[in-house]
Amino acid sequence: MATRTDAPTRREQILKEAARLFAERGFHGVGVDEIGAAVGISGPGLYRHFPGKDAMLAELLVGISGQLLTGGKRRVAEAGGGPQALLDSLIEGHIDFALDDRPLITLHDRELDRLRDSDRKLVRQLQRQYVELWVEVVREVYPALTEPTTRSAVHSVFGLLNSTPHLGRPGALPGRGVTAALLHRMALGAFEAAAGAE
Numbered sequence: 001m002a003t004r005t006d007a008p009t010r011r012e013q014i015l016k017e018a019a020r021l022f023a024e025r026g027f028h029g030v031g032v033d034e035i036g037a038a039v040g041i042s043g044p045g046l047y048r049h050f051p052g053k054d055a056m057l058a059e060l061l062v063g064i065s066g067q068l069l070t071g072g073k074r075r076v077a078e079a080g081g082g083p084q085a086l087l088d089s090l091i092e093g094h095i096d097f098a099l100d101d102r103p104l105i106t107l108h109d110r111e112l113d114r115l116r117d118s119d120r121k122l123v124r125q126l127q128r129q130y131v132e133l134w135v136e137v138v139r140e141v142y143p144a145l146t147e148p149t150t151r152s153a154v155h156s157v158f159g160l161l162n163s164t165p166h167l168g169r170p171g172a173l174p175g176r177g178v179t180a181a182l183l184h185r186m187a188l189g190a191f192e193a194a195a196g197a198e
Helices: 010-025 032-039 044-048 053-077 083-100 102-114 117-141 147-161 176-197
Strands: none
Touching: 010 032, 010 053, 010 102, 032 044, 032 053, 053 083, 053 102, 053 117, 083 102, 083 117, 083 147, 083 176, 102 117, 117 147, 147 176
16 A cells, blocks of 8 residues: 555556646546646546446545545554544644645535546445544534534534635745644534533
8 A cells, every 4th residue: 555655656647737727727627637737647448457447436436435435444543632632633644634734625615516426425425434434533522512503513514624625825824833732622623612601
């Protein structure tokens, strides 16, 4: 299995460039020739890796939903230090996604409805499992919160963290570490506010 330090495979390069181009210009605004050019191969050469653009979109959106869930489960399994430390870890993991995979957030917001029904249902199923994982942890930290309020708070925090594509161009942000710390404080503040309102 590849790690972050491994050189990306050709398939991973294609997906990264497809995500960037789809996010910039929309799914229908990008042709296979442009994606191929971005990774140094011909458009028809992409068909050795993917049957078409629809397959790229599905792999991107199903893939990131699966990665978030897998990462969250791993953090739960490896947790040490109690519920608050686990919540901090989940927030950190989601912030990494929100800062490092901004095109996928834009892509999800704009293009999810373009997926086949079966792929869209799979994305939603993975997302629901990810939300429920968070709900369980948040309720351990804030036991007075009801389940519906906790679920609403989790969705609100995701909205906050997933707002990164709207924070300006990457160079306009105050720096990754500063931005990550700000998002972390704001996420915790949102959960505190929800708990205070119960």
